[in-house]
Amino acid sequence: MATIRKHRDKYQVQVRRRGFPPVSRSFHKLADAKEWARHMETQADRHELAPNRKELKRFTLGDLVRRYRSEVVVSKKGAEVETIVLDAFLRHPICRKSLADLNTSDFASYRDERLKTIAATSLKRQLAPVNNMFELARTEWKIPLKNPLVDLSLKANDNRRERRLREGELDRLVEAGKKTRNPFVLPVIRFAIETGMRRGEILNLRWRDIDETRGTATILETKNGSPRTIPLTSGALDVLRTLGALKGQESCSRVFPLSALALRLCWDRLTGRANINDLNFHDLRHEAISRLFELGLTVPEVASISGHRDMRMLFRYAHASHASIRTKLAAAPGIG
Numbered sequence: 001m002a003t004i005r006k007h008r009d010k011y012q013v014q015v016r017r018r019g020f021p022p023v024s025r026s027f028h029k030l031a032d033a034k035e036w037a038r039h040m041e042t043q044a045d046r047h048e049l050a051p052n053r054k055e056l057k058r059f060t061l062g063d064l065v066r067r068y069r070s071e072v073v074v075s076k077k078g079a080e081v082e083t084i085v086l087d088a089f090l091r092h093p094i095c096r097k098s099l100a101d102l103n104t105s106d107f108a109s110y111r112d113e114r115l116k117t118i119a120a121t122s123l124k125r126q127l128a129p130v131n132n133m134f135e136l137a138r139t140e141w142k143i144p145l146k147n148p149l150v151d152l153s154l155k156a157n158d159n160r161r162e163r164r165l166r167e168g169e170l171d172r173l174v175e176a177g178k179k180t181r182n183p184f185v186l187p188v189i190r191f192a193i194e195t196g197m198r199r200g201e202i203l204n205l206r207w208r209d210i211d212e213t214r215g216t217a218t219i220l221e222t223k224n225g226s227p228r229t230i231p232l233t234s235g236a237l238d239v240l241r242t243l244g245a246l247k248g249q250e251s252c253s254r255v256f257p258l259s260a261l262a263l264r265l266c267w268d269r270l271t272g273r274a275n276i277n278d279l280n281f282h283d284l285r286h287e288a289i290s291r292l293f294e295l296g297l298t299v300p301e302v303a304s305i306s307g308h309r310d311m312r313m314l315f316r317y318a319h320a321s322h323a324s325i326r327t328k329l330a331a332a333p334g335i336g
Contacts, residue, residue, distance in 0.1 A: 002015045002016075002034050002037035002038075002040070002041055003016075004016065004030070004034065004037065008174075009028070010026040010027065011026065011027045011028070011029070011030050011032075011033040012024065012025075012026050012033075013025055013026070013027065013033045013036055013040075015036045015037060015040040015041060021304060023040055028274065036272065047332065054258070056098065056100035056143075056144070056145060057098050057099075057100040057101075058098075059098065059099050059143075059147075060096055060097060060099065061094060061095045061096075061097055061098075061099060061102055062090055062095035062096060064099065064133060064134075064143075065086055065089065065090055065095060065130070065133065066090070068086070068129070068133040068136070069083060069086050069087075069138075070166045072133075072136065073086065076204075077200075077221060077326075080260065080261075081130050081260070081274060085126050085129060086129060086130075087128070087303065089130065092110065094107070094109075094110050096107055099143070099145055102148055103148050104148045104149075104150075104151045104152055106148065107148050107149060107152050108152060108153075111123065111154060112150065114126075114215060115139060118272065120125055120154060120155065123148050123154065125268040126152050127149060127154070128147065128190045131147065131149045134147035134149060135147055144193065149198055151211070154227065160284075161280070161283060161286065162286075163277075163278065163280070163285075163286065164283070164287050164290060165193075165284075166289050169274070169279070172274040172275070173186075173189060173196075173270060173271070173274050173276065173277060175274070176270050176271075176273040177189070177270055179273065180266060180269070180270060182258070182262070182266055183242075184256050184257065184264045185267075185270060186257065186265070186305060187239050187242065187243055187256065187260075188202060188203075188233065188256050189237060189284065190236075190239050191236055191240075191256075191262035192237045192281070192284040192285065193235075193284050193287055193288050193291075194232070194235040194239065195217070195230060195232065195233070195236050195288065195305075196285050196288030196289050196305055196306050197217075197219065197230075197285070198222075198223060198282075199260065199263065199281055199282065199323065200221070200223075200260065201219050201221065201222060202255075202256060202257035203254070203256055203258055203260060203263065204220070204221050204254070205217060205219070205254065205255045205256065206253060206254050206255065207253060207254075207255060208233075209255075210240060210255070212237070212240075215231060215232050215237060216229050216231055216232060217229070217230055217232055217236075218329070219307070222307055223307070224309060225306065226307070228307050228308075230304070230305045231305070240255065243256075263281070264281070267281050285306075289302060289306050291313070292305060292306075297313060302314065
């Protein structure tokens with residue numbers, strides 16, 4: 001709050017805000033004093049004033065990360081993965097710096113160090129929760145600090161993937177899967193190709209979400225937060241029947257009782273055993289969406305299955321098979 005007092009022939013103004021050092025100035029005119037006071041109060045409300053270093057000196061970046069992890073991350077759908085990312089970040093020396101001494105140059109050094117071992121896209125993804133933490137600390141926790149990541153340059157190349165299953169790879173995955181101890185790995189892979197569902201959507205699917213009569217699956221927890229119901233192919237229904245999903249299962253139990261970490265480890269071992277390189281589990285979603293387009297489904301029909309709201313993103317997932325294109329071109333008399 002601003003206070004104005006007249007001292008001799010001048011008006012002295014002092015603005016105090018919690019978390020910021022007091023600022024003061026003198027004016028000959030009362031109108032000028034009031035205008036400056038309003039301006040400084042607005043800056044304080046916007047956190048544009050220099051923060052109180054004494055207050056920020058009491059806390060480290062690690063203290064802020066731990067508070068964010070315990071109060072915010074725990075309620076997120078991706079809490080498990082984000083916790084792993086923040087735990088790794090906490091082990092870095094940058095987290096021992098006080099908030100008063102932390103600036104963009106510290107994160108620039110951190111960026112340069114991390115880019116020696118990981119791609120820029122991965123680093124950008126890992127810093128996303130840290131950036132959100134700074135914004136939340138500033139706006140909701142009212143901690144008087146500036147987000148040091150705002151001015152950090154981190155250009156990530158467009159690494160959109162166009163990886164689809166190549167000829168014979170699915171057969172090799174199936175053959176290698178027969179040797180795995182986990183009976184759910186192969187069904188998960190088949191189900192992913194038949195439905196185009198995301199990994200998290202598949203692992204969260206429960207028997208009560210399956211309607212055998214209508215041949216549909218209702219996905220309650222989605223990436224964009226909007227539930228959707230998708231039609232199931234005969235192949236997807238066969239997978240469920242093989243698992244006994246439609247007979248004698250508790251409605252509240254999960255169709256595929258696997259954790260995300262367990263599936264990832266199984267996938268890595270499986271692709272290694274099948275001698276398949278550069279194939280991610282998420283690429284199966286690319287494969288499924290591309291197959292839906294090749295079947296002749298329209299863009300709205302595919303979007304209703306995949307859950308995409310942005311058509312540009314949907315087309316990034318769709319990559320036509322060159323073999324399919326060559327077959328169609330060979331059958332056509334010409335394009336002229």
